[in-house]
Amino acid sequence: MQPVVQFENIRKSFGSFVAVDNLNLNIERGKFVTLLGPSGCGKSTTLRMLGGFETPTEGRILLSGRDVTMVPPNRRNVNIVFQDYALFPHMSVAKNIAFGLELKGVDNRQIQRRVSELLELVQLQDFAGRLPSELSGGQRQRVALMRALAPDPDVLLLDEPLSALDAKLRQTMQIELKAIQEQTGKTFMFVTHDQEEALTMSDTIVVMNNGRIEQMGDPATLYKRPGSAFVATFLGETNLLHSDVVGTDAGEAAVRWNGMTIRASAGALSPKAGDAIYVVLRPEAIQCSAQEPGVANRVKGRIRQRVFKGNHTSLKVEIGEGHLLNALVHPSEVEGLSRDDIWVGWSSEATTLIPARNAA
Amino acid sequence: MRAMFHDWPGLALKSFYWLFVLYLFLPLSLMVAVSFKDASFISFPLGNLTIDWYAKVIQDKQFLDACLYTIMIAAATTAIATVIGVWIAMLIGSLRGAAQYVAFAVACLPAVVPGMISAISLRIFITTIDLPTGTVAIILGHVVHAVPFVVVMVLTRLRSMPGNLVDAARDLGADSIVTFFRVTLPYLGPAIFGGMIFCLLLSSDDFVRTFFLGGYRPTLPMLIFARVQSGMSPEINVMATLVLVVTAVVGLYAEYLTRRSRIR
Known part of the structure; x- marks a missing residue:
C-alpha cells in the first residue's frame, strides 16, 4: 500500500541553522505516528513543512502520491491541531467546526449533519452554541480536534496539543485521542517532547535529534531495544x-x-x-x-x-x-x-x- | 474620626479627585442651567425656568442644517478614515524591524501636527490643485487628522491577536482574502468600532480645519462660533447642551460595547 505521506531527502535550513537534515520518512495510512524529540530537534519544522507553513530547502513531500512541496496550506488536504488550539474567538463551537467544510463548498445540510456527528463523538452536543471562551481547556482541545477532522484530511497533524493541559487531564486526553484515532481510522502525525505521550498513543514513534531521525519503530521495540544512547536516555x-x-x-x-x-x-x-x-x-x-x-x-x-x-x-x-x-x-x-x-x-x-x- | 485623619495621604488623594470633578462639571452645569433661563441674557440668579429656548433652537433652520451638514461630513470622514486606517494598520502589522517603526511614525504624524499648521498647509494644497473650499476639502482635512487614531487603535488590537489564528484559517482552506474578512476583521471589530466613534467625534468637533477649508455652509462648531461673535444668548447654551448630551451618549455607548466585547 502506498504511504500517505512521503518525505524524500528533506532538508530545511534557516540561515546557517539546519533544522531538518536529510529526512526520509514514510507514513502509512491509518497509523498514529509520533515525532518525538527535545525542543529544537526539527520535529515541529517537519510538521509545519507538511502543513505548508514552511517550504523545504531541499527535497520533496508527497501527500497521497501527489507532490505538495510548493502547495500553499489552504490547498493541501492536511489539517493541524495547534498547540494553543487557535479557535476563532468570535465564532461558536459549531461555526468553528463548520469553517473548513464551508470553504470546501459542502452544502449546508451536510455541514450541519457532520458538525453534530463530530460533536457527538466528543460528547459536546450541548455546547454547539457556546463561544470558545466559555469552554474549559479540555473542551477547547476537543473542539480544535474536531475542527481539524471535519474537512476529512488525509493526515491530521497535532502540534504538542496537550502541553497546555494539567497532568491529569493530559492523561485522559491521551486515551481519548487514541480512541478517536482508532474510531475514525485517520492518520495522525503527533509532535511532542513528552516520551510518556509518545509511548501511550503511538503505533510508530520517530525519535528525532539535531534535525535527524535517531530511530523509529513501535513503542515496545524502541523502549526495549534502543539503537542509540540518545534514544535509551x-x-x-x-x-x-x-x-x-x-x-x-x-x-x-x-x-x-x-x-x-x-x-x-x-x-x-x-x-x-x-x-x-x-x-x-x-x-x-x-x-x-x-x-x-x-x-x-x-x-x-x-x-x-x-x-x-x-x-x-x-x-x-x-x-x-x-x-x-x-x-x-x-x-x-x-x-x-x-x-x-x-x-x-x-x-x-x-x-x-x-x-x-x-x-x- | 481619628482613623480618618491618620490616613491623610488617602484623604488628600480623594479630596483632589473631587476638586477635579467639581472643576470639570461646574462650568458644564452652569451652561446647562442657563439654557433653561427665562430671559434673553445670561445672568444670575436664574429666576423662572423655561424650555422656550429649546423649542426655538429646534425650529431654527440654520441650526438644523448645520447639524445635518456636520453629521454628513463626520459620516464620510469616518467611512474613509476607517478603511484607510485599517489598511495602514494591516500593512504596519506585516512589516518587520526598522520599516515598521518608520511606517508607524509617519502614520501617526497627522495626529501630532498642530491643527493650525495642518489646516494652513491643506488650504495651500487645495488652492494649488484648484480644489474649491467646501465639503470635499473639509472631508479631506478631517480624514488626514482621523486616520492615525484608527491606526493606533486597530494596530493595538492586531498585536494582541494570536498569530496562529491566521495559520488556522489558512490551514482549513481559506486564502488570504477570506482569512482577512472572516477571521482578522471580526477579531479587530471592537477596535474598528472604537476607532469609528473616535472619528465621528473628532470630525464633528473640529473647528480649525473646517474654518480654513470650509465654504459658505457652516458646520455646527462654525455656526456656534458665528453666533457667539454676535453676542451670547441662552440659545447658544441650548445648542451646546444638545451637543454635550449627544456626544456623551455616543461615547458612553461605545465604551459599553467595546467593554462587553473585551470581556468576551
Whole structure:
C-alpha cells in the first residue's frame, strides 16, 4: 500500500541553522505516528513543512502520491491541531467546526449533519452554541480536534496539543485521542517532547535529534531495544553503563564495568573484544534481595536513597566506589532489607548493548 | 474620626479627585442651567425656568442644517478614515524591524501636527490643485487628522491577536482574502468600532480645519462660533447642551460595547 505521506531527502535550513537534515520518512495510512524529540530537534519544522507553513530547502513531500512541496496550506488536504488550539474567538463551537467544510463548498445540510456527528463523538452536543471562551481547556482541545477532522484530511497533524493541559487531564486526553484515532481510522502525525505521550498513543514513534531521525519503530521495540544512547536516555529512565567488551560467547557478550563482569545478550550486534560499548539497563529490570539471586548478573551494593512512590519504590544503589544504579522495585521487595548490604541482579536478556560511538 | 485623619495621604488623594470633578462639571452645569433661563441674557440668579429656548433652537433652520451638514461630513470622514486606517494598520502589522517603526511614525504624524499648521498647509494644497473650499476639502482635512487614531487603535488590537489564528484559517482552506474578512476583521471589530466613534467625534468637533477649508455652509462648531461673535444668548447654551448630551451618549455607548466585547 502506498504511504500517505512521503518525505524524500528533506532538508530545511534557516540561515546557517539546519533544522531538518536529510529526512526520509514514510507514513502509512491509518497509523498514529509520533515525532518525538527535545525542543529544537526539527520535529515541529517537519510538521509545519507538511502543513505548508514552511517550504523545504531541499527535497520533496508527497501527500497521497501527489507532490505538495510548493502547495500553499489552504490547498493541501492536511489539517493541524495547534498547540494553543487557535479557535476563532468570535465564532461558536459549531461555526468553528463548520469553517473548513464551508470553504470546501459542502452544502449546508451536510455541514450541519457532520458538525453534530463530530460533536457527538466528543460528547459536546450541548455546547454547539457556546463561544470558545466559555469552554474549559479540555473542551477547547476537543473542539480544535474536531475542527481539524471535519474537512476529512488525509493526515491530521497535532502540534504538542496537550502541553497546555494539567497532568491529569493530559492523561485522559491521551486515551481519548487514541480512541478517536482508532474510531475514525485517520492518520495522525503527533509532535511532542513528552516520551510518556509518545509511548501511550503511538503505533510508530520517530525519535528525532539535531534535525535527524535517531530511530523509529513501535513503542515496545524502541523502549526495549534502543539503537542509540540518545534514544535509551530520552525514552524512559535508564542506567547507561559505559563498558568494554572482554569476550563473546553464543550470542552473549561479557563486558567489564566498574570492576565486575556483566553478561549481556548481544542482540543484532557482533561486538569484538576491546570494543567500547554501552549497556542499557532499565531500572525495573533490576531485582534487589538479601540473598544472592540466581541470575546471570549479580553484585553487592548499598542503598543510598530510597523513595516510596506508592505502587513502587525507587532506589539508588551504590556499586563499588561511587557508581550508582537506579532501580525500580515493588515496595514489598525492599521491606526489611538492610541499607548497607544487599544484592542486586538482572538477567542477561534484560539489557541491550549499544556501540559507544553512537553516544549522544 | 481619628482613623480618618491618620490616613491623610488617602484623604488628600480623594479630596483632589473631587476638586477635579467639581472643576470639570461646574462650568458644564452652569451652561446647562442657563439654557433653561427665562430671559434673553445670561445672568444670575436664574429666576423662572423655561424650555422656550429649546423649542426655538429646534425650529431654527440654520441650526438644523448645520447639524445635518456636520453629521454628513463626520459620516464620510469616518467611512474613509476607517478603511484607510485599517489598511495602514494591516500593512504596519506585516512589516518587520526598522520599516515598521518608520511606517508607524509617519502614520501617526497627522495626529501630532498642530491643527493650525495642518489646516494652513491643506488650504495651500487645495488652492494649488484648484480644489474649491467646501465639503470635499473639509472631508479631506478631517480624514488626514482621523486616520492615525484608527491606526493606533486597530494596530493595538492586531498585536494582541494570536498569530496562529491566521495559520488556522489558512490551514482549513481559506486564502488570504477570506482569512482577512472572516477571521482578522471580526477579531479587530471592537477596535474598528472604537476607532469609528473616535472619528465621528473628532470630525464633528473640529473647528480649525473646517474654518480654513470650509465654504459658505457652516458646520455646527462654525455656526456656534458665528453666533457667539454676535453676542451670547441662552440659545447658544441650548445648542451646546444638545451637543454635550449627544456626544456623551455616543461615547458612553461605545465604551459599553467595546467593554462587553473585551470581556468576551
